[in-house]
Amino acid sequence: MIVGVDAGGTNVDAAVVGEDGVQETAKLPAEDVSATVLRDLFREISDGYTVDRVVVSTTRVLNRIVQDRLPSCSSVLVPGVGLAVEHAFAADDNQVVRGCIDHRGRVTESPVVDAEPRHPVVAVTAKFSPRNPSVEEEVAEELEADVVALGHEAGGRLDFPGRAATTAANARSKPAFQEFREAVASATEDLSFNAPVYVLRGDGSMVGEGKASDAPASTTRSGPASSSVGLLALSGERDAVCVDVGGTTTDVTPAVDGYPLTREGYEHDGFSTFYEGVSSGDLPLGGDTRVTEDGLARRREDYAAAFGGEAPAFTDALNVLGAGVGDTDASETAFADAGLSEADAETVVEEYVAELSDAVESAVEEAEGSPEVAVFGGALAGCLSSRLEEEVDLDVVVPEHADVCGAVGCAAAKVSVRTEVHVDSPRGRMTVSSVGSRSKSVEKGRRYSGEELHDVVVEETVEETKAAGGDAGVEDVEVLDVRRFNVVEDGKVEGEIADAVARVKPGIRWL
Amino acid sequence: MTLEIVYHDDYLLHEHSPTHPERRERLMYTMDQMQEEGVFDLDMVELVEPEAASEEALARVHTPDYLDRLKEMSMRGGGSLSGDTHVSEHTWHQSRLAAGGVVRGCRDVVEDSCESSFVMARPGGHHAFADRGHGFCFTNNTAVAVREIQESYDEVDRVLVWDWDAHHFDGTQEIFYSDPSVLTMSVHQTGRTLFPGTGYVDEVGEDEGEGFNVNVPVLPKTGDSGYLRVVEEVFEPVAREYDPDLVFVEAGQDCHFTDPITDLGVTADGYRRMMERAVDLAEDVSGGDLVASLCGGYGIEGGLPYTNLAVVASMAGLDTSNIREPAVYQPPQRQPDVDDVVAKVKSTHDEYWNL
Ligand SMILES: [Zn+2]
Numbered sequence: 090m091i092v093g094v095d096a097g098g099t100n101v102d103a104a105v106v107g108e109d110g111v112q113e114t115a116k117l118p119a120e121d122v123s124a125t126v127l128r129d130l131f132r133e134i135s136d137g138y139t140v141d142r143v144v145v146s147t148t149r150v151l152n153r154i155v156q157d158r159l160p161s162c163s164s165v166l167v168p169g170v171g172l173a174v175e176h177a178f179a180a181d182d183n184q185v186v187r188g189c190i191d192h193r194g195r196v197t198e199s200p201v202v203d204a205e206p207r208h209p210v211v212a213v214t215a216k217f218s219p220r221n222p223s224v225e226e227e228v229a230e231e232l233e234a235d236v237v238a239l240g241h242e243a244g245g246r247l248d249f250p251g252r253a254a255t256t257a258a259n260a261r262s263k264p265a266f267q268e269f270r271e272a273v274a275s276a277t278e279d280l281s282f283n284a285p286v287y288v289l290r291g292d293g294s295m296v297g298e299g300k301a302s303d304a305p306a307s308t309t310r311s312g313p314a315s316s317s318v319g320l321l322a323l324s325g326e327r328d329a330v331c332v333d334v335g336g337t338t339t340d341v342t343p344a345v346d347g348y349p350l351t352r353e354g355y356e357h358d359g360f361s362t363f364y365e366g367v368s369s370g371d372l373p374l375g376g377d378t379r380v381t382e383d384g385l386a387r388r389r390e391d392y393a394a395a396f397g398g399e400a401p402a403f404t405d406a407l408n409v410l411g412a413g414v415g416d417t418d419a420s421e422t423a424f425a426d427a428g429l430s431e432a433d434a435e436t437v438v439e440e441y442v443a444e445l446s447d448a449v450e451s452a453v454e455e456a457e458g459s460p461e462v463a464v465f466g467g468a469l470a471g472c473l474s475s476r477l478e479e480e481v482d483l484d485v486v487v488p489e490h491a492d493v494c495g496a497v498g499c500a501a502a503k504v505s506v507r508t509e510v511h512v513d514s515p516r517g518r519m520t521v522s523s524v525g526s527r528s529k530s531v532e533k534g535r536r537y538s539g540e541e542l543h544d545v546v547v548e549e550t551v552e553e554t555k556a557a558g559g560d561a562g563v564e565d566v567e568v569l570d571v572r573r574f575n576v577v578e579d580g581k582v583e584g585e586i587a588d589a590v591a592r593v594k595p596g597i598r599w600l
Numbered sequence: 601m602t603l604e605i606v607y608h609d610d611y612l613l614h615e616h617s618p619t620h621p622e623r624r625e626r627l628m629y630t631m632d633q634m635q636e637e638g639v640f641d642l643d644m645v646e647l648v649e650p651e652a653a654s655e656e657a658l659a660r661v662h663t664p665d666y667l668d669r670l671k672e673m674s675m676r677g678g679g680s681l682s683g684d685t686h687v688s689e690h691t692w693h694q695s696r697l698a699a700g701g702v703v704r705g706c707r708d709v710v711e712d713s714c715e716s717s718f719v720m721a722r723p724g725g726h727h728a729f730a731d732r733g734h735g736f737c738f739t740n741n742t743a744v745a746v747r748e749i750q751e752s753y754d755e756v757d758r759v760l761v762w763d764w765d766a767h768h769f770d771g772t773q774e775i776f777y778s779d780p781s782v783l784t785m786s787v788h789q790t791g792r793t794l795f796p797g798t799g800y801v802d803e804v805g806e807d808e809g810e811g812f813n814v815n816v817p818v819l820p821k822t823g824d825s826g827y828l829r830v831v832e833e834v835f836e837p838v839a840r841e842y843d844p845d846l847v848f849v850e851a852g853q854d855c856h857f858t859d860p861i862t863d864l865g866v867t868a869d870g871y872r873r874m875m876e877r878a879v880d881l882a883e884d885v886s887g888g889d890l891v892a893s894l895c896g897g898y899g900i901e902g903g904l905p906y907t908n909l910a911v912v913a914s915m916a917g918l919d920t921s922n923i924r925e926p927a928v929y930q931p932p933q934r935q936p937d938v939d940d941v942v943a944k945v946k947s948t949h950d951e952y953w954n955l
Contacts, residue, residue, distance in 0.1 A: 169926065170906065170922055170923060170924050170925070170926055171633070171909060171922060171923060172637045172638070172639070172913060172918060172922065172923070173918070173919035173921065174922065175919075176638060176642075177638075189926045191901070191905075191926060192632045192633055192636070192901075192905055193629075193901065197926030197927065197928045198926055198928070216636055217636055247632060247635040247636040248636065248638055249636050249637060249638060250637075250638040251638060574624075574625050574629070574632075575618060575623075575625060577618075577623075577625065577900070580619050581619060582618050582619055
């Protein structure tokens with residue numbers, strides 16, 4: 090059995106999924122997911138099942154970004170020679186260290202560490218570090234810091250300014266992600282799950298928790314990734330607009346050909362990464378959005394009154410109109426106490442549906458018109474679907490278990506580890522990094538053809554996927570990048586340096 | 601300032617032999633450097649892909665016999681034009697694509713879809729004649745583009761071709777030798793010590809083109825200060841007097857001190873300064889219309905990534921203060937001056953230009 094866990098900003102959902110589909114589901118309100126909450130949740134659903142793996146998605150990092158609660162970071166840069174280093178300034182404290190790595194990964198100037206980072210959270214990024222991690226490691230060792238993120242761990246691509254920004258984002262995300270990781274570890278240990286834990290990235294691919302901890306900023310869009318994958322899996326739709334109403338936001342994600350559309354990069358108020366993520370539009374509106382006499386306040390203060398809050402929120406407006414979600418009496422009282430009427434409730438629901446249908450229509454546009462269905466999830470889907478259907482030119486479906494679609498999405502996502510192969514044949518070495526990192530030796534001076542290298546990375550990806558509990562075949566592997574160049578010294582080819590990146594195409598186990 | 605970089609992955613296909621100096625790593629290492637610098641993500645830089653030059657465009661410069669021979673040899677899978685200039689199955693396609701890249705760069709600049717353009721193609725072209733090729737060159741990409749532009753645009757009558765490659769541009773010189781509508785100027789390591797052995801001061805053009813070919817052969821080890829003096833005392837005054845509609849730089853990066861097949865002393869900073877002068881010159885004479893095309897350059901590790909970056913950054917108006925070679929590379933200490941050759945050029949061209 091696979092346990093999927095979706096830790097959103099206000100609720101944590103879980104689902105147990107096996108060969109025969111969804112077996113158990115549960116939902117608990119929780120603003121900061123602790124080990125205790127997870128333990129309770131796991132205990133509720135997992136009794137009697139053998140757990141093969143646990144897959145989690147978390148919006149913890151995203152929530153802290155939006156709430157402006159991430160720590161500041163010092164970015165220590167080793168730019169070597171080239172364009173002005175200011176292009177790579179991405180933190181509020183940027184320090185430049187002397188030292189240089191060239192395009193071949195050779196250290197052409199040794200680092201001189203005289204930086205004094207102002208913050209205990211530090212990012213270290215060197216130009217060309219994916220070709221030689223040693224300089225970043227050396228610099229990090231000489232700095233006094235509580236939390237360190239290294240540029241080469243952000244991902245292998247060549248883009249120093251982008252990597253510097255992404256590394257700073259990773260450093261800032263680490264403490265929040267680490268708390269979550271420890272909570273999951275402690276809960277699974279207590280229940281003797283003895284199963285590996287994977288983390289869903291924002292593009293719906295999956296990595297081991299260790300690798301995810303090196304690059305936690307890659308989880309920023311895992312909320313809409315898990316919910317859209319879950320909604321597709323539950324509905325069986327392949328071209329659709331996926332809508333997930335949460336407590337704080339509503340995610341609207343187009344899907345084409347059986348998978349959500351993705352886009353590169355994430356940016357919010359100085360926090361930016363080059364990671365790919367599902368292409369969702371987020372309305373800043375959800376079940377807990379505060380309702381005042383001016384309408385929807387576009388912010389969350391607390392749970393809706395129906396779930397224990399004090400002031401009236403969007404869920405309460407739906408209850409006043411007869412939705413019957415949670416404690417409806419509390420909703421009525423909160424509305425009355427705030428001097429709001431049924432007409433006010435109708436106004437805010439119409440306001441919400443109007444914004445939602447605009448977002449759905451732009452998602453249809455982004456998917457170039459292919460979706461004919463909107464798949465609706467989240468606890469409020471049932472009471473909003475007919476209103477949405479009146480406004481948009483799509484069928485609206487609410488599949489069974491749509492209230493925990495994010496947790497189902499985690500369990501239904503195919504194991505799709507991303508694998509990076511780096512060959513340095515003059516040194517006779519190959520490094521394979523995916524869930525972990527391992528080295529093996531290759532024939533010194535060996536030169537690969539593009540095809541051979543293609544085959545090597547495909548083979549390694551299949552192997553890594555199997556080790557991670559997946560069952561990918563060669564045909565499921567997508568090669569993202571192959572770069573190779575000859576190393577020529579004194580007019581002699583001494584071998585080659587090659588980088589290849591592949592992944593098992595993120596996919597869905599249809600339920 | 602918007603700069604267009606013209607590049608195609610197919611520029612990596614052709615190979616003479618894996619250890620031949622003109623090999624694909626020349627572009628790969630530079631592309632790696634630019635990608636890692638984030639050059640292509642900058643607002644003022646745009647990367648575009650060219651199309652192959654038409655056979656009609658090639659035929660304006662080359663003889664039908666030569667084009668047929670080159671095409672046939674390449675289709676057959678290989679052959680050679682000279683001891684070090686090998687034809688591969690990719691040569692025909694890639695040469696047309698290189699010429700097409702220069703055409704694209706010139707068109708976009710003349711049509712103002714960008715302010716300047718840098719063409720990063722291979723193979724190079726300046727040793728290609730109308731009816732033959734050697735020196736790693738097959739089609740004269742620059743000549744093909746200049747003819748195409750002159751043919752297509754009424755506003756382009758006069759073109760300045762300024763070739764700073766370490767080798768003399770024998771092919772380009774001959775193609776335009778009697779044509780005053782193209783002013784050709786070259787500074788190069790003297791033919792006494794380097795291929796192709798031509799390029800002396802007294803080769804000044806002929807017939808109507810007399811005076812419109814300027815050669816400045818310099819001594820081995822000549823470095824930044826020598827090159828800058830040639831620019832100031834010869835190229836700039838001649839170019840201003842000529843007043844071209846388009847400035848074209850044949851940007852050979854093989855004057856770099858790490859280049860394995862030449863013997864000069866120019867640094868990445870020297871290239872930066874030369875390109876800045878070319879940018880300023882174009883501002884003054886051609887409304888800023890400037891195209892540069894990568895020519896030679898074989899210092900693939902210590903030279904090209906830095907010289908190309910210097911040139912591109914200067915054209916895009918970026919801060920260039922940190923562009924240099926890493927400290928493991930040191931330029932030669934002793935550099936000859938250019939007094940003699942500058943004096944000789946001035947006296948030889950005295951009857952054509954106010955020097
Ligand atoms: Zn040359």
